[in-house]
Amino acid sequence: MLTNPENIGHSEPVISIRNLKMWYGSKQALRGINIDIHKGQIVGYIGPNGAGKSTTLKIVIGLLSDFEGDVQVLGFDVKKEPLEVKKRIGYVPENASLYEQLTPMEYLTFVGRLYKMEDDVVSKAATELLALFDLTDSKDKRMHTFSKGMRQKVLLISGLIHNPDIIVLDEPLSGLDANAVILVKEILSKLKGYGKTIFYSSHLMDVVEKISDRIVVLNNGEIVADGTFEELNQEAEASDSLEGIFNHLTGNIEQTVSKADDFIKAIGV
Ligand code: ATP
Numbered sequence: 292m293l294t295n296p297e298n299i300g301h302s303e304p305v306i307s308i309r310n311l312k313m314w315y316g317s318k319q320a321l322r323g324i325n326i327d328i329h330k331g332q333i334v335g336y337i338g339p340n341g342a343g344k345s346t347t348l349k350i351v352i353g354l355l356s357d358f359e360g361d362v363q364v365l366g367f368d369v370k371k372e373p374l375e376v377k378k379r380i381g382y383v384p385e386n387a388s389l390y391e392q393l394t395p396m397e398y399l400t401f402v403g404r405l406y407k408m409e410d411d412v413v414s415k416a417a418t419e420l421l422a423l424f425d426l427t428d429s430k431d432k433r434m435h436t437f438s439k440g441m442r443q444k445v446l447l448i449s450g451l452i453h454n455p456d457i458i459v460l461d462e463p464l465s466g467l468d469a470n471a472v473i474l475v476k477e478i479l480s481k482l483k484g485y486g487k488t489i490f491y492s493s494h495l496m497d498v499v500e501k502i503s504d505r506i507v508v509l510n511n512g513e514i515v516a517d518g519t520f521e522e523l524n525q526e527a528e529a530s531d532s533l534e535g536i537f538n539h540l541t542g543n544i545e546q547t548v549s550k551a552d553d554f555i556k557a558i559g560v
Contacts, residue, residue: 303366305330305457305488306351311360313346313512320346321358322512330456333479333489335503337496337533339541342509344492345385348461351490352382364457378406381455383446385462385492391435395421395445398434399452406453413452420448424471439466447475458482460491464498476502500533510541 304327313321320343328334336344349355350362353373361368367375390398396417403413421430424444434442443466451458463479464472472495479489480502493499499506500520508516508523516523520533527536538544 303330304328305365306490307361307363308347308351309361311347311350311358311362313343313350313355313358320512323360324509324512324514326507326514326517328488328490330488331483331486332505333483333503334491335499335506336490336492336509337494337499337506337537338492338509339511342541343512344509345461347509348382348459348490348492352380352459353377354382379455379457381450381453381458383450383458383460383463385465392433394431394433395426395448396430398445399449402449403452408453416452417448420452421445423474424448440468440471443467444471451478456487458487458489458491460489462493463491464493464495472498496533496537506533508537508540515540 306326306328308324308326311321311324312319324343324347326334326347336347338344346355350358350369351364353364353369353376356370356373358370363369364376365379367379369376390401393401396414399417399421400410400413403410403417418427418430421427421444424447426441426444429437429441434445437445443463447460447463450460458479464475467475476498479491483489483502483504503520505517505519506523507514516526516536518526523533523536523540524531527539530536530539538547
């Protein structure tokens with residue numbers, strides 16, 4: 292059931308991340324991060340490639356348990372009660388391998404069953420949702436022939452079809468065409484309006500700037516900024532786009548320009 296947007300409160304965090312550290316072998320991916328996310332917030336998680344965004348999101352949804360620190364979702368400890376967490380979260384992974392021999396309808400029926408939804412309810416919702424993403428003609432075709440964007444649309448539907456209260460999305464706009472990006476932006480904004488909590492990563496700075504009411508910037512496993520776009524803008528001084536703020540916090544425009552020159556030279560131009 293959707294909550295009336297007027298009844299959204301901002302008291303207890305629904306996602307609480309405390310001193311989170313994670314290693315892959317000797318490589319430390321997360322260096323003690325703290326994030327509290329409240330009901331109804333839409334939080335954009337940004338950072339350079341390899342910063343640790345996907346690792347954080349996988350921990351939050353209970354996919355990785357080999358971490359240090361305390362992570363709770365709706366009061367459930369993700370390490371001790373990952374199933375309780377998974378039941379309550381919608382997750383759209385980055386580059387999931389879909390069951391490619393299945394059709395979207397078969398795949399969504401499978402996902403619906405995992406969430407204990409009735410087949411006829413899933414079938415009705417899936418038919419409608421696939422149509423909204425212009426996939427009606429492909430709904431009974433095997434997914435191995437699908438483009439990246441078509442797969443992404445099926446993944447998005449599979450993460451949302453059970454009407455979760457908490458939605459975690461890893462690069463949800465990856466591969467989508469401009470119309471689909473507009474549609475997904477609109478869907479996320481509306482879901483927030485209904486009290487859904489959304490934690491997502493993206494490299495599309497203009498989208499993050501527009502739809503997030505809070506932006507967390509991760510660099511090399513550490514949070515380097517956390518606030519509204521306006522707060523980040525003030526902190527970065529003189530940048531008035533999220534791209535500029537991102538570069539200020541995690542890079543260096545002169546270095547980037549000089550790297551481009553080096554690249555051009557290295558390929559022998
Ligand atoms: P991107 O923007 O490129 O998706 P990211 O911010 O999501 O990057 P992560 O995928 O979380 O970054 O990776 C963080 C670090 O952990 C990187 O250095 C990456 O190489 C490393 N890493 C991630 N997964 C593994 C793994 N399964 N085994 C070893 N190292 C890993």
